[in-house]
Amino acid sequence: xxxxxxxxxxxxxxxxxxxxxxxxxxxxxxxxxxxxxxxxxxxxxxxxxxxxxxxxxxxxxxxxxxxxxxxxxxxxxxxxxxxxxxxxxxxxxxxxxxxxxxxxxxxxxxxxxxxxxxxxxxxxxxxxxxxxxxxxxxxxxxxxxxxxxxxxxxxxxxxxxxxxxxxxxxxxxxxxxxxxxxxxxxxxxxxxxxxxxxxxxxxxxxxxxxxxxxxxxxxxxxxxxxxxxxxxxxxxxxxxxxxxxxxxxxxxxxxxxxxxxxxxxxxxxxxx
Amino acid sequence: xxxxxxxxxxxxxxxxxxxxxxxxxxxxxxxxxxxxxxxxxxxxxxxxxxxxxxxxxxxxxxxxxxxxxxxxxxxxxxxxxxxxxxxxxxxxxxxxxxxxxxxxxxxxxxxxxxxxxxxxxxxxxxxxxxxxxxxxxxxxxxxxxxxxxxxxxxxxxxxxxxxxxxxxxxx
Numbered sequence: 001x002x003x004x005x006x007x008x009x010x011x012x013x014x015x016x017x018x019x020x021x022x023x024x025x026x027x028x029x030x031x032x033x034x035x036x037x038x039x040x041x042x043x044x045x046x047x048x049x050x051x052x053x054x055x056x057x058x059x060x061x062x063x064x065x066x067x068x069x070x071x072x073x074x075x076x077x078x079x080x081x082x083x084x085x086x087x088x089x090x091x092x093x094x095x096x097x098x099x100x101x102x103x104x105x106x107x108x109x110x111x112x113x114x115x116x117x118x119x120x121x122x123x124x125x126x127x128x129x130x131x132x133x134x135x136x137x138x139x140x141x142x143x144x145x146x147x148x149x150x151x152x153x154x155x156x157x158x159x160x161x162x163x164x165x166x167x168x169x170x171x172x173x174x175x176x177x178x179x180x181x182x183x184x185x186x187x188x189x190x191x192x193x194x195x196x197x198x199x200x201x202x203x204x205x206x207x208x209x210x211x212x213x214x215x216x217x218x219x220x221x222x223x224x225x226x227x228x229x230x231x232x233x234x235x236x237x238x239x240x241x242x243x244x245x246x247x248x249x250x251x252x253x254x255x256x257x258x259x260x261x262x263x264x265x266x267x268x269x270x271x272x
Numbered sequence: 273x274x275x276x277x278x279x280x281x282x283x284x285x286x287x288x289x290x291x292x293x294x295x296x297x298x299x300x301x302x303x304x305x306x307x308x309x310x311x312x313x314x315x316x317x318x319x320x321x322x323x324x325x326x327x328x329x330x331x332x333x334x335x336x337x338x339x340x341x342x343x344x345x346x347x348x349x350x351x352x353x354x355x356x357x358x359x360x361x362x363x364x365x366x367x368x369x370x371x372x373x374x375x376x377x378x379x380x381x382x383x384x385x386x387x388x389x390x391x392x393x394x395x396x397x398x399x400x401x402x403x404x405x406x407x408x409x410x411x412x413x414x415x416x417x418x419x420x421x422x423x424x425x426x427x428x429x430x431x432x433x434x435x436x437x438x439x440x441x442x443x
Contacts, residue, residue: 010425042432054382054401056282057285063281063299067274
């Protein structure tokens with residue numbers, strides 16, 4: 001690449017707008033040619049000075065207010081606010097997201113977290129189960145020794161099914177469900193007139209003993225893991241009562257009153 | 273509430289070179305952008321808004337006065353290789369990392385940029401102040417990317433030249 005050609009490509013080079021091969025060819029030439037290198041330095045200095053020193057004129061608050069009031073006036077006369085304003089806002093949001101995603105480094109932060117996605121799945125499942133008649137339970141029984149064996153042959157793990165009747169959380173039943181790309185056990189408990197669903201499946205990775213609490217769409221969601229299982233509890237109960245329920249499950253599962261074991265054969269207890 | 277309002281105002285202010293005019297034109301353009309929002313079918317909202325603002329500025333310039341460049345643009349002069357620094361104080365020969373413009377230099381740079389012919393000025397504003405890519409600039413200015421590239425090259429050369437020349441005069 002000769003000097004003439006390099007000079008013609010200088011702006012594209014400094015603005016990083018050339019294709020990679022050309023960019024590298026120019027770079028190579030600049031490394032070898034002090035004259036062209038000096039020109040590139042001068043031009044870079046100018047760009048740096050413009051970026052840093054040239055005045056960026058920011059809109060004054062009065063201008064923003066003026067535009068806003070003009071827009072409000074149009075909305076008031078045409079009644080289009082409800083139709084257009086949200087779209088304008090969603091545009092702003094989409095631009096913000098695009099900028100966020102486009103920034104590369106923060107790319108992975110842009111999407112909802114795995115737990116957030118799972119929360120949505122759990123809520124959807126919880127809502128659907130109550131919406132469709134007969135969907136809530138595949139096996140209806142308040143007896144954990146009826147519910148627990150029912151899962152044999154349907155899941156590759158034995159979910160802990162606890163009897164919490166004396167604590168005020170009688171068992172309603174259980175069913176198969178599908179969450180986090182795998183079949184899971186959905187256990188249904190009741191507290192007064194409120195249903196609680198407890199989703200259980202084997203913990204694939206790390207135990208996360210910390211209990212997480214969320215409120216979404218009026219539902220309380222608690223989730224945690226122990227050494228063998230992940231647990232997601234959801235209900236329209238108040239947070240305190242669902243917390244009590246979660247603590248009971250956590251304690252009793254940990255106390256070994258049930259021995260959940262992945263891919264286990266039915267235990268003697270199950271057979272009884 | 274209004275995204276890219278600063279970018280819109282900055283472009284208008286540099287094109288019209290007057291606060292009050294830039295206010296008026298930006299307001300009109302933004303209100304129009306909002307009303308015709310249905311014509312926006314996704315894509316880059318910033319370039320979309322800047323395109324509308326630029327149109328409004330050109331319309332305003334056409335209606336109110338012919339854009340007269342206060343700086344004679346000498347094709348012959350600027351197309352020559354201006355790699356030789358003009359004698360005298362030349363801050364751009366410095367290492368860019370160490371570049372520090374004195375107040376006077378900063379004012380001069382500002383004035384030289386403001387006095388560049390319109391098409392070079394707007395290209396430089398979109399690139400250096402707004403940080404748009406060549407492709408985005410070509411969208412806003414509705415010219416091919418090759419034209420963006422040549423306007424940037426010529427605009428920068430001219431700016432350096434004027435800066436150096438004025439610096440010598442003032443020195």
